[in-house]
Amino acid sequence: MVEIFSKHDGPRREDAQVRRLLQQNRGVITQLADQFSGGRYSESKKPKQLPQAEGLIIHIGGSAKPAPEPEPKIRLTTNGRVIAVDVPSGRQLQHFGDIRDRRGLKIFVLATTANGFIAPLDEAKTEALADIDGVVLGPSYSGADLATDIGLRLDIPPET
Structure with missing residues (x-):
């Protein structure tokens, strides 16, 4: 006798249960992650500010003075x-x-x-x-x- 297993659409029932469990306990998981990492977990999730070109000195290759004559x-x-x-x-x-x-x-x-x-x-x-x-x-x-x-x-x- 042969049984045919076909892939059904959507996530598996076990995957959906684990995802729901994680979503329900997101606060506790974040709190534990911050406790273990000393707050770096939440800090890493914050959006980072891009560097601003205002007030920076931008140097594009080459030297400011010509190479000295060899001696x-x-x-x-x-x-x-x-x-x-x-x-x-x-x-x-x-x-x-x-x-x-x-x-x-x-x-x-x-x-x-x-x-x-x-x-x-x-x-x-x-x-x-x-x-x-x-x-x-x-x-x-x-x-x-x-x-x-x-x-x-x-x-x-x-x-x-």
């Missing part, structure tokens, strides 16, 4: 990179190359595609620094001398 300096980092940095912000502006250790000698490798760099120097800077590519650093020609030499060729002072 570049040549720096040799502790991991052997030779870079130009902006002194006020400390941000890297340009990467000139690396000081690498080859067979016990410290050699400056210019940042070019031929030397395997992904972001090579532009053509003008490569031409200006081409003759110091592969120079050996030692007691007679130190890293500070290299930074001064690069700075003189590109008109950027070395970092002191």
Whole structure:
């Protein structure tokens, strides 16, 4: 034997009873909710006032003053990179190359595609620094001398 249950219109009898019970006891439920939440339940149900634009300062993007001109300096980092940095912000502006250790000698490798760099120097800077590519650093020609030499060729002072 098969029984067919069909969905009838309107809410179920149990749902209607629970809804009626909640409506009849709304005051008690609200009072208990306020007691448990320290009054925040009723406070959250009140309509909130929208912020008024009167007297507010509205700032729409951009800066009020132009960005300062960068102050570049040549720096040799502790991991052997030779870079130009902006002194006020400390941000890297340009990467000139690396000081690498080859067979016990410290050699400056210019940042070019031929030397395997992904972001090579532009053509003008490569031409200006081409003759110091592969120079050996030692007691007679130190890293500070290299930074001064690069700075003189590109008109950027070395970092002191």
